[in-house]
Amino acid sequence: MIKVEKRSDVSRSIYFLTPVLAIFLTLFGGGIIFFILGFNPIEALKFFFITPISDLYGLSELLVKATPLCLIAIGLSFCFKSNNWNIGAEGQLIFGGIVGGGVALLFYNHDGFYVLPIIILSGAIGGMLFAMIPAILKTYFNTNEILVSLMLVYVAKLLLDYLVVGPWSNPEGFNFPETRQFSESARMPILFDGLRIHAGIFITLITVFLSWLILYKTYLGFQIKVSGLSLKTAKYAGFKGKTMIIIVFMISGACAGLAGVGEITGPIGQLHRNISPDYGFTAIIVAFLGRLNPIGIIFASLIVALTYLGAETAQIFLQVPKYTGQVFQGMILFFLLGSDYLLFFKIKFLGLKKNEL
Amino acid sequence: MYKLFLRSLISALFLLGFSLNANAEFKVGFVYVGPTGDHGWTYQHDEGRKAVEAAGIKTTYVESVPEGADAERVIRQLAQSGHDLIFTTSFGYMDPTNKVAKDFPNVKFEHATGYKREHSNVATYSARFYEGRTLLGHMAGKMTKTNIIGYIASFPIPEVIRGINAMTLAAQKVNPDIKTKIVWVFTWYDPGKESEAAQALIDQGADIIMQHTDSTAPVQVAEKAGVWSFGQASDMQRFAPKSILTSIIDDWAPYYVERSIAARDGTWKQQDTWHGLKEGMVAMAPYNSVMGDDLVKEVEQLQKDLASGKAHSFTGPIYDQKGNILVAEGAVADDGMLAGMNVYVKGVEGDIPQ
Numbered sequence: 001m002i003k004v005e006k007r008s009d010v011s012r013s014i015y016f017l018t019p020v021l022a023i024f025l026t027l028f029g030g031g032i033i034f035f036i037l038g039f040n041p042i043e044a045l046k047f048f049f050i051t052p053i054s055d056l057y058g059l060s061e062l063l064v065k066a067t068p069l070c071l072i073a074i075g076l077s078f079c080f081k082s083n084n085w086n087i088g089a090e091g092q093l094i095f096g097g098i099v100g101g102g103v104a105l106l107f108y109n110h111d112g113f114y115v116l117p118i119i120i121l122s123g124a125i126g127g128m129l130f131a132m133i134p135a136i137l138k139t140y141f142n143t144n145e146i147l148v149s150l151m152l153v154y155v156a157k158l159l160l161d162y163l164v165v166g167p168w169s170n171p172e173g174f175n176f177p178e179t180r181q182f183s184e185s186a187r188m189p190i191l192f193d194g195l196r197i198h199a200g201i202f203i204t205l206i207t208v209f210l211s212w213l214i215l216y217k218t219y220l221g222f223q224i225k226v227s228g229l230s231l232k233t234a235k236y237a238g239f240k241g242k243t244m245i246i247i248v249f250m251i252s253g254a255c256a257g258l259a260g261v262g263e264i265t266g267p268i269g270q271l272h273r274n275i276s277p278d279y280g281f282t283a284i285i286v287a288f289l290g291r292l293n294p295i296g297i298i299f300a301s302l303i304v305a306l307t308y309l310g311a312e313t314a315q316i317f318l319q320v321p322k323y324t325g326q327v328f329q330g331m332i333l334f335f336l337l338g339s340d341y342l343l344f345f346k347i348k349f350l351g352l353k354k355n356e357l
Numbered sequence: 358m359y360k361l362f363l364r365s366l367i368s369a370l371f372l373l374g375f376s377l378n379a380n381a382e383f384k385v386g387f388v389y390v391g392p393t394g395d396h397g398w399t400y401q402h403d404e405g406r407k408a409v410e411a412a413g414i415k416t417t418y419v420e421s422v423p424e425g426a427d428a429e430r431v432i433r434q435l436a437q438s439g440h441d442l443i444f445t446t447s448f449g450y451m452d453p454t455n456k457v458a459k460d461f462p463n464v465k466f467e468h469a470t471g472y473k474r475e476h477s478n479v480a481t482y483s484a485r486f487y488e489g490r491t492l493l494g495h496m497a498g499k500m501t502k503t504n505i506i507g508y509i510a511s512f513p514i515p516e517v518i519r520g521i522n523a524m525t526l527a528a529q530k531v532n533p534d535i536k537t538k539i540v541w542v543f544t545w546y547d548p549g550k551e552s553e554a555a556q557a558l559i560d561q562g563a564d565i566i567m568q569h570t571d572s573t574a575p576v577q578v579a580e581k582a583g584v585w586s587f588g589q590a591s592d593m594q595r596f597a598p599k600s601i602l603t604s605i606i607d608d609w610a611p612y613y614v615e616r617s618i619a620a621r622d623g624t625w626k627q628q629d630t631w632h633g634l635k636e637g638m639v640a641m642a643p644y645n646s647v648m649g650d651d652l653v654k655e656v657e658q659l660q661k662d663l664a665s666g667k668a669h670s671f672t673g674p675i676y677d678q679k680g681n682i683l684v685a686e687g688a689v690a691d692d693g694m695l696a697g698m699n700v701y702v703k704g705v706e707g708d709i710p711q
Contacts, residue, residue, distance in 0.1 A: 057433070057437075061430050064426070161543055165512070165513065165543065165710055166710060174472070174514055174515055174696075174697065174699075175512070175513050175514045175515065175518075175699060175709075176448060176512070176514050177512055177514075177543070181452075194460070196429070196430075263425075263426060266426075267426035267429070268425060268426050269452075272424070272425070272449070273424075273543075274423050274424045274425040274449070275425055276425070277423045277425060277427060308427075309430075312419060312427075312430065312431055312434060313434065315418075315419050315420070316386075316417055316419060316431075316434055316435060316438055317438070319417065319418075321420070322392075322419070322420050322421045322422075
């Protein structure tokens with residue numbers, strides 16, 4: 001018979017080390033998969049994890065890819081820490097992109113230093129408002145925020161489809177589903193010639209710092225943490241639950257909206273139907289891999305971004321299927337959850353007792 | 358000074374990357390929007406790639422590349438890792454292709470279905486799929502009992518509208534009572550949406566289903582419902598053996614082989630290619646014998662005439678939905694008009710989504 005027991009004390013250092021363990025196990029598991037596929041595992045892992053970042057361009061691409069993931073995951077950590085399950089960051093990203101993109105189109109052919117800040121701000125507000133829908137429905141009508149936020153992803157996607165096909169489509173674009181390219185004044189400044197890394201990374205770093213400040217140095221952060229640990233305690237302490245739920249959703253939505261606006265004013269430069277390759281969903285993995293901790297999330301976003309780049313280089317150099325990247329992401333999450341389980345629970349193998357036979 | 362240093366550092370590293378990766382061997386890269394197993398658009402491009410490989414040229418492909426911020430990186434990586442010619446096979450790669458082409462003047466780029474050739478190393482190519490649609494229209498007009506043709510359309514771009522119009526005109530020629538009903542699915546590949554659309558059209562009385570999307574779902578729905586259908590992009594006969602009358606096949610292989618050899622031998626030039634039945638870029642799968650010998654012969658003759666130029670898909674008089682004349686009697690639409698087509702012809706129901 002097998003018995004599962006909860007562990008009474010979990011070491012804090014091991015708690016933060018398990019993600020590292022999960023990554024090593026993933027490397028090991030990935031090596032085995034490459035071996036079965038007939039590749040030299042060391043060579044293949046090198047193509048997957050080293051080659052993509054072996055030059056400045058690669059490093060810049062890594063940051064380009066990690067920037068939105070990090071931003072969204074930081075926002076999500078507020079929700080997840082306080083037991084609010086916002087699954088719709090993808091929708092909030094898209095809605096932020098729509099609002100920001102709309103403003104960018106409004107300022108088409110308009111110069112001025114104020115254009116970009118207005119766009120960024122409106123994108124953040126867009127994401128924030130969109131995230132308030134599940135929050136308000138949850139607090140006042142007791143709806144399930146998982147379902148509402150998830151379904152709103154489709155609403156945002158369809159709205160974007162409608163806009164880029166119809167009213168916002170490029171008048172000179174032969175009806176292709178995309179808007180005009182934004183003017184230069186509406187684009188994120190590129191940091192280095194020839195690379196795509198843009199000023200959005202500063203927004204991300206500032207957000208990381210602010211979120212650390214809020215989570216660990218303010219009363220709100222304390223409320224969030226207590227509500228996450230025990231809702232009853234939070235109530236007993238007299239915290240205003242409803243306000244807090246709405247605030248964490250607002251923060252989360254604003255971060256996702258910023259990520260959306262960063263993508264469209266950064267590497268993309270216009271609105272079309274594919275402004276996000278499911279960043280909002282991948283960021284959920286990032287948030288948990290980073291232990292909902294701002295510093296952890298920075299590292300997690302870099303690692304997950306690397307699995308995307310690695311999948312591309314592995315495809316180019318080894319011709320392995322694109323989906324190996326997703327296999328790696330899946331493995332990271334699997335090993336993380338697996339080691340978490342063993343971290344929090346003890347498994348006891350007991351001999352069969354006579355009377356059970 | 359600092360910026361200058363940084364710039365030279367970056368270019369030095371770029372060059373280093375070049376010298377490490379680039380070897381003398383000539384390589385061709387392909388960027389696909391879908392999985393190679395879609396049995397439609399991407400599948401056919403990959404068949405073309407295999408033909409290049411069979412001609413003794415090394416190839417690489419990257420599949421399911423989203424048309425967003427990732428496309429530029431993938432194209433750039435192919436250019437950087439020593440590929441000499443790169444085919445980017447979806448419209449959404451237009452701007453990224455041109456952007457990367459600027460930075461790699463020694464690499465040749467071929468972009469499918471686009472219209473931007475901003476640098477001398479970018480060529481564009483597409484196929485006159487509408488010629489195949491004319492043949493489908495002829496068969497549909499003859500085979501329908503309900504006089505309703507169901508058409509699943511992807512995006513309201515000229516290429517798709519051209520197909521709808523070519524099909525409707527050909528069907529009207531043999532059956533003046535024909536009506537074309539359209540469902541816009543706003544996707545190139547979504548088996549779920551495509552099958553719902555097919556079912557909705559069948560429910561509205563369509564007994565012919567055709568699609569300008571990439572999956573095999575519509576023909577499978579048609580097979581189940583017992584209505585006629587046509588395959589798109591590749592021969593889909595095995596997915597609906599009873600229902601499919603024929604398929605329009607995109608045959609990229611000869612073009613890919615020709616261009617790859619030209620690039621290898623140094624004779625590659627920028628051009629805009631628009632090939633059809635004549636050159637074989639558009640081909641037809643075997644015609645289903647249930648149509649009867651007479652109809653098959655008619656269609657085969659029409660196919661020959663379209664290929665030889667004796668017949669044209671858009672021969673006047675052509676009227677728009679309101680009855681205004683678009684192409685005068687006896688005239689044919691020129692390529693400019695075809696390239697920018699954005700109105701339905703008479704007989705198509707509904708409005709173009711704007």
